[in-house]
Amino acid sequence: MLRVKNMAGVWKNFAVGFLVRHYRAVLGCLSLSVFLAFAGACLLRPVYSATALLLLEPGASESTDTARLLAELELLRQPVVYARAAAQIGLLDRDDLSIALRLRDEALAFFHVPRVADGMASVEETAREITRSVTAERLGLAPIIAVTARAGCPDVAAAIANAVAGAHLGLQQEARSAGALRLAAPALPPAERYGPAAMETALWGLGAGSLLVLFGLVFAAGPLGSVRSKQALARIVGAPFTLGLPQLAKRCSEGASHADALAETPDSPFCEGILALRMTLSRSLATEKASPVIAVTSAQVGEGKTTTALALARALDRAGQRVLLIDANGGSGGLRRCLDVPSAGQKWAEVDEGTFLAATHRDPISRVSVLLDLERPSASGGRRRLASVLRAARFSFDVVVLDMPPASRSADLAELMPQVSAAVLLARWGRTEPENLAEAAHAIRAAQSGVIPIIPVLAQMPTAIQRRVRRQRPAYVTE
Template identity: 30%
Template sequence: MDLRDYLRILRRNWILIVSLTLGGLLAGGAASVLLKPSYTATTQLFVSIQNSGSVTELQQGNTFSQARVQSYVKTVATPVVLQPAIDSLGLNETTEELAKHVTATTDLNTVLINISVTDSSPAQAAAIAQAVGASLVKAIDTLEKPKTGGTSPVGLSIITPAQAPATPSSPNTKLNLIVGLMAGLALGLGAAVLRTTQDRRIRGESDLHRVTDAPVLGGIAFDPDAVRKPLLTQAAPQSPRAESFRQLRTNLQFANVSGNAKTVLVTSSLPGEGKSTTATNLAIALAQAGQTVCLVDADLRRPMVNDYLGLERNAGLTTALLGTADVGELLQPWGDDRLYVLTSGQIPPNPSELLGSEGMRRLIERLEQAFDTVVIDAPPLLPVTDAAVLSQHVGGVVVVVGSHKLKQQDLAKSLNALSMVGADLLGVVLNRLPVKGPDAYAYNYYSQGAVEEKPEHEGRADESLQSDESPLASFVSTFHGEPSRPPGSFLPGSKRNAPHS
């Protein structure tokens, strides 16, 4: 991982990191409040040579004293020193217990000994420190006294008597807060890295590129109103949602620069990723650009296009494939643009066989002759094989990826299924992206072209509706040539079933 990956981890998990950091800070504060305060009293002793003489003798004596000081420091914690202190103060504890509260230290190259005693009572701490210091003076005098008699060559003197401390030595609130803060921060960072490495869901482009190098045709931000208003025409013209589908339309045209993919299959890996709304809105966006578009609902298991557009579903794709009615009689115009919809029809017991049949291939070829673009909404790839079978009859496939829903391994399986049947993957659409944060899909107003220019063929599209030589007019006239057409048949330009918005 590079620096950008770490920054993305921080941005994705900043709430977790801040929460654990504050938790560590609170834990440090709670420890400072709950711990019983203790006090530390200190006394200081000076080690000297009793005999005086020349400067050389004094230097030798000083070296001797420094060498002996380390031994005296270790002597403080022995019963020889502590037991007399216990007896003098009448303490109800053993020398081993008292030794845990007594600390003796010395500074380097000095003859000073510091004795510190910690106790819950400041007065008791001072009394014990003073008693231990006095006991050490007597013990060293006894230990250093020559066996032949005479005085000890070494003398200890208390130069700083112990005093009762005014403030507790622990808990150290400032230190506890700092330690808690740093511990919480370290725990938060560790949890963020662990969470990111273990989370295999696709959250944005960075996760997507770990699975595939396919181009990202567009990103659609999550909109809570999309459940009630899923259509592009129900959003404000300059809204981010409307702009995202216009960008998808533009990028799809660049992905299909050769123009071979007149039929675009829209699918996903799992249900609930938004493939049907993406296919529907893509068809609407293409129609708004002046193209003649046919939207086919080929999801013969859970059809949704008719619900979104408010159209009749009983007669549709399956009706045409079974030969009960011709497709020209089943197309339903929608809206004020050149958008025609072929709903799913009755749900059959064998969807895969119908979609992979020769009749389906011929139907797609006929639609390609009559329309500029055919958009097909297909079932998801992983639960059923319908989309993989149908992808062999179309010019290109667009896979919709639901952000925060689909796992990387599931997308890899879906793309592998398309690759095995030789499908032409045009690109991927990221759906339900967060509006803000590291995974938000940003739009550049100037690079995407805020002003939509009508394609050159738009002017000819009007002529195609009036000219009997155009593919669409020929396609319609073949099945709607009679002046009195049966119920359910529609001519181009008809306003029947137009949306009421």
């Protein structure tokens, strides 16, 4: 029961947070759906409906009357009735006869589109249209058959309903079986149109837009079995605690990163989460004698490793430490795009412990030194060179941050993890599968001979509505 309540709370926070973050898209989707439905109801030609009633006189027994009424309904729905009705009506305008969706004459005139005349419909075409547009059904429990016809013109709708009812009566009289059946109420031209109704279609559009938003909410949530709480993340990784990084609403363009929030909005929840990660690592590495090496990795691709590594390096720089950030993610180019620096074209074959300082770049908004644009360490003995660079960097910098590839690359982990002092394992909210996360934690522990702290971080957590707290005005404040 407690787990169900926790899941309900998580889904509630996510739903509210999703609606708040994407309220423009939600309102736009709903407004567009209502507008299109309302515009369709106003621009499309109306369809009119007329009904003729056939009364069956009661017979000797109720069961016999019911059976006769059902028999009359079946006979009334036969094609021969519609063929005779079409022959009685004669030639009709196709535009008045059809119930297909077409623009009004006023709308065509407004858009300066000439109306194309459809011409007169033949008897066969009229019979086909009557078959599609006429319905016959019993009215409740009364011995009455309602013949309803729909057409683009009210006079044509009434003419079709009366013609179908009259054709059925004529056929029954010819068969000498229409003794008790008579035309009770002839159809009259309706005063109101049958459809489409503007308000009704607008409501249908609102419902369709709501379903669209609901489906978008479900698809944005990701797989249902993914990690959605910090408690579940800590249990899967086997860590005593977990940190969380909220999702930022804005989208970053080329040359920018969410890590820029440390300089732009230092009081944001994302920056608070990065500072909490920095302090957690500082406490975990308090007994480390040499300069620590912090590896930032994840279980899958695209979970925010580069953004977290860059933000962590900048947070350590703000604390007064000399930081080296190394792109060890196989030359993916993600870190270079975040920093908007030109490509250096360096390879691990050209970098060693004596030349790596000359190959570093300076972060444009901090003092962090960045070593990037390198190929995957597995090529040209790159893992051994990276290991030697890490040993040399400990003498030149206070902290080294590694933007690692996913933990599924066990060969990279086996070579680099012995040099690592602490690992930050990222999981993306609503995307990371528990099985992949458990395998990543196992791979990190297997690649490390000793015991290093693993800090699990749940990234891109949805945020809920933050309600303002009403504060009482102090009595000593005067106007």
